[in-house]
Each structure stands twice: as structure tokens, then as C-alpha cells.
Amino acid sequence: MALSGTLTRKAVGVLGPGRHGDGNGLYLVVDSSGARRWIVRLTITGRRNARGGPLRTDLGLGSVSLVTLGEARDRALECRRLARKGIHPSERSERVRPTFEEVARRVHEERLPTFRNAKHGQQWINTLSTYAFPQIGGTAIDRIGQPEVLACLSPIWTSKHETAKRLAQRIKTVLDVARSRGLREGENPVTAIREGGVLPKVRARATHHRAMRWQDVPDLYARLRERDATAARALMFTCLTAARTGEVLGARWAEIDLVRRLWTVPAERMKAGAEHRVPLTEEMLTLLGAQEPLGSEVVFEGQKRHAPLSNMSMVMLLRRMGIEGVTVHGFRSSFRDWAGEAGAPREVAEMCLAHRVGSAVEQSYARSDLLERRRRLMEEWSRFVASRG
Structure with missing residues (x-):
């Protein structure tokens, strides 16, 4: 009862x-x-x-x-x-085996400490919750075969291909763990589906962030100088540092060392998961000086106290200025194109963008982040960008 x-x-x-x-x-x-x-x-x-x-x-x-x-x-x-x-x-x-959802949530729980941050851990289980649990969550773990996996993947295989690939990998992980614990036997159906070419091939289109020509950046910067708004200064800082949108908007004064002229972005806010030091030029320091009197915990404060601008703030500013066909992220490409034309060494330019350079072996031996060489290159870039003022 x-x-x-x-x-x-x-x-x-x-x-x-x-x-x-x-x-x-x-x-x-x-x-x-x-x-x-x-x-x-x-x-x-x-x-x-x-x-x-x-x-x-x-x-x-x-x-x-x-x-x-x-x-x-x-x-x-x-x-x-x-x-x-x-x-x-x-x-x-x-004799009754646990369900797919039971095992998946157990695997997620055990792997939480291994995710780079809480957001990634939540994304891992959210993908299964959205696309797998409604289909096979209540199915016994040893009853999951190719038809059950296909029921999850087929509806989104072409329309949301990247999501479907991540979903397939996460289902495979759950089933692999279940087999290692004696909860199921036989080949992993995800592997069989991949090797058998059961699902249609989807041609992935390479997508690039639309970038402004590096020759046009100084004119934009001069127009931004005429605007007394936090979004304008954030966009100027983004152009000068060649940093990602999230890195700039998430910048906190605790990361800024005005004496050593350094902005140290912690590993948890970097795409590669490694701390990144950005040398601060005179032009960057001028922008920071305009923001410092606001007394916020974040450098570029939005509408809420001690909270950053929204992710769309700089995009909307470009639209209000009538600038179409470019993205904020694209200014990283503008910098990289300029650096190539200026004859900057590849490894210095790439490190300015916080890109990893060389093979895994080379990276393991590379102890320097070339800070002083990067500082000189960023000074040249800053002078070029601010040259119309």
C-alpha cells in the first residue's frame, strides 16, 4: 500500500x-x-x-x-x-536494473568535481535532461540499445547537430560507466551507430565572427571617444586589449594592478582555463581612469550596482552607431590581421589573444607568457588604434 x-x-x-x-x-x-x-x-x-x-x-x-x-x-x-x-x-x-536516468545522475554527481566550473557541470546534465530523459530516462539501463539512442538523437541530429553530438557523447559515457559496473553487457550502441553510419552526415559550416578591417578601427575608436558612456569605454577597452566580450565585461578591479600595469584574468573566466595576463598600455589606463571614480566592484558597471553590463551592450552600441556587418568578437581578428601586417612574431600575436601555441609537448616546456614582448606589441596597437584622436 x-x-x-x-x-x-x-x-x-x-x-x-x-x-x-x-x-x-x-x-x-x-x-x-x-x-x-x-x-x-x-x-x-x-x-x-x-x-x-x-x-x-x-x-x-x-x-x-x-x-x-x-x-x-x-x-x-x-x-x-x-x-x-x-x-x-x-x-x-x-534483478531489476536501475534506469538510465538513475545512472546518469549518479555519473554526473561523481564527475561534478572534475568539471572546469559549475556552469559546465550543469550543462552536462541539462543536455541529458532535455533530450534523453524524456525518451529513455525511465528505461532500465540494460535495455538501452540502438533504437533507444536513436530516439534521442534523430530529432535533433540535423537541426541541432552540435548539441546532438554532445548528447551522443554523454549518453555513451553513461552507458560505458554502467557496463564497467556490471549493469549492462555488450557493445555501446552509440559506438555502433557511429561506426555503422546510421545517422546522415551533416556538413558543418565553418562560421567566423565578422570582423572590421583593421584599417577602419581607428575611425571607429575616434567616434567612440565622443561618447561618454560605459558601453563605449567597454568597447574601446575590448578593441585595445583584443580580449573576449565576457572577459572584458566580467573584469573586476581586484584583477587590475595599476602599479605593475597588468590585468590578470583568472583561469575560471578564460576559455582555455588558464590565467591570462594582459599588459595595460597608456591608452587602456586612461579608459580605466575614467571608470575608477564610479567606485564599483566591476570595471564596466551596468544598470545594477556592482553588476557588469549586459552581453548585448556593445553590440547594441554598434547598431546605434549604424555599424553593420561586424561583431564585437571580430575585433580580435582585426588585431590579429594588423599584427600580421606589422610583422609581429606569430607566437607573440597568438599569446596576446590567449591562444595556445605549438604542440602539447611544446606547451609543456613553454614557461614564459612573453609578457614584455606582448607589452611592446600592445603599445604599438594602442598607438595605432588611437591615432585619429
């Missing part, structure tokens, strides 16, 4: 997006897409997570379309009984 709780069968079908508790660790999760599923929150007795704390986990119990409220309560009760004995339900030895 099923236990009682706070939810009702009617509520299960009408509640909006969010996590709705039934009691005793059981939750109804309603995704923004409208998909509805059950999870139970557990603490595994005597088990520790990667940080040494108690092992807590959210375990999927299946879709609402497959599992009734009463069944979800029964399953949650059984999971709690196992957890109190120190057994993770996804490792139980009964």
Missing part, C-alpha cells in the same frame, strides 16, 4: 515548472518544457562525496507518464531503506 504525502494526483498533472515536494524526500520535478518526472533525495549512510562530506544524491524514479504517484512513493520508500543501509540504489543487486 502506497504511503501518503502532500501531493495529489490532480496536482501532479497541473503544477507549473519547479520542484514540488511530497514529503520524505520525494519530489515532482516539472521542467520548463512541461516534462514531469519523479526524484527522491537521499543521504547514503556511511558514504562520503569527493569533498569528504555526507554523500547526498537526487535519484530519478521515472517519468510521471510511466510512474504513478503511488508507485513513486513506494519506490522512494525502497530507495530510502537501501540508503539507510549504506547502499546506493543504483548499485542494488536485484
Whole structure:
């Protein structure tokens, strides 16, 4: 007989997006897409997570379309009984295997400390939640074959090809882990689908950020000088530093060393995951001097106190100025083209862009970031960009 709780069968079908508790660790999760599923929150007795704390986990119990409220309560009760004995339900030895969603969430939980940041970890499970769980989340892990994988991949294989490739890799990882733990046997169906050419080939188009000709950058910079707005100064700083939009907008005064004339972007904000030092030129220091009196924690503050400008602020500024056909990211290309024309050594120009230079072996021996050589090149670039003023 099923236990009682706070939810009702009617509520299960009408509640909006969010996590709705039934009691005793059981939750109804309603995704923004409208998909509805059950999870139970557990603490595994005597088990520790990667940080040494108690092992807590959210375990999927299946879709609402497959599992009734009463069944979800029964399953949650059984999971709690196992957890109190120190057994993770996804490792139980009964004949009934855990579901794909159960194993996937366990894999995600175990790998959280290995992701570069929390955002990437969330993206990993979000891809499965959006495209895999609605199709195969409630299917036993040992029943997942090519038809089940294709049910997830086929609908988005051509329309969202990059997403589909990431989804395939994440499904493969879950199934590989399941096999290593004795939860399934045989070849991974994702591998079979790839090697068999089951899905159509999709020609990926190379996309490039549209860049302004380097010869035209000084004229733009002169026009920006006439504007007394944070967005204009942020765009000027972006042009001068050849940094990415997110790096500039996320810049904080704690990263700026005015004495040593350095802006040190921490690894967690860099695409390559490595700290990047940007030499500050006289022109850059002038821009920073105009922002410093605002007393914000961030260099380029937006509408909210101590919060940066929006990602679209510089793009919208270009549009208001009637400049079409270029992107903010494209100014990195403008700098690189100028550097090539100026005869700058390739490794110096590439390091200005925070690109890795050489093979993995060469990188392992490259201890210097060529700061002083980069400083001289950035000074030349700054003088060129500001030459119309």
C-alpha cells in the first residue's frame, strides 16, 4: 500500500515548472518544457562525496507518464531503506536494473568535481535532461540499445547537430560507466551507430565572427571617444586589449594592478582555463581612469550596482552607431590581421589573444607568457588604434 504525502494526483498533472515536494524526500520535478518526472533525495549512510562530506544524491524514479504517484512513493520508500543501509540504489543487486536516468545522475554527481566550473557541470546534465530523459530516462539501463539512442538523437541530429553530438557523447559515457559496473553487457550502441553510419552526415559550416578591417578601427575608436558612456569605454577597452566580450565585461578591479600595469584574468573566466595576463598600455589606463571614480566592484558597471553590463551592450552600441556587418568578437581578428601586417612574431600575436601555441609537448616546456614582448606589441596597437584622436 502506497504511503501518503502532500501531493495529489490532480496536482501532479497541473503544477507549473519547479520542484514540488511530497514529503520524505520525494519530489515532482516539472521542467520548463512541461516534462514531469519523479526524484527522491537521499543521504547514503556511511558514504562520503569527493569533498569528504555526507554523500547526498537526487535519484530519478521515472517519468510521471510511466510512474504513478503511488508507485513513486513506494519506490522512494525502497530507495530510502537501501540508503539507510549504506547502499546506493543504483548499485542494488536485484534483478531489476536501475534506469538510465538513475545512472546518469549518479555519473554526473561523481564527475561534478572534475568539471572546469559549475556552469559546465550543469550543462552536462541539462543536455541529458532535455533530450534523453524524456525518451529513455525511465528505461532500465540494460535495455538501452540502438533504437533507444536513436530516439534521442534523430530529432535533433540535423537541426541541432552540435548539441546532438554532445548528447551522443554523454549518453555513451553513461552507458560505458554502467557496463564497467556490471549493469549492462555488450557493445555501446552509440559506438555502433557511429561506426555503422546510421545517422546522415551533416556538413558543418565553418562560421567566423565578422570582423572590421583593421584599417577602419581607428575611425571607429575616434567616434567612440565622443561618447561618454560605459558601453563605449567597454568597447574601446575590448578593441585595445583584443580580449573576449565576457572577459572584458566580467573584469573586476581586484584583477587590475595599476602599479605593475597588468590585468590578470583568472583561469575560471578564460576559455582555455588558464590565467591570462594582459599588459595595460597608456591608452587602456586612461579608459580605466575614467571608470575608477564610479567606485564599483566591476570595471564596466551596468544598470545594477556592482553588476557588469549586459552581453548585448556593445553590440547594441554598434547598431546605434549604424555599424553593420561586424561583431564585437571580430575585433580580435582585426588585431590579429594588423599584427600580421606589422610583422609581429606569430607566437607573440597568438599569446596576446590567449591562444595556445605549438604542440602539447611544446606547451609543456613553454614557461614564459612573453609578457614584455606582448607589452611592446600592445603599445604599438594602442598607438595605432588611437591615432585619429
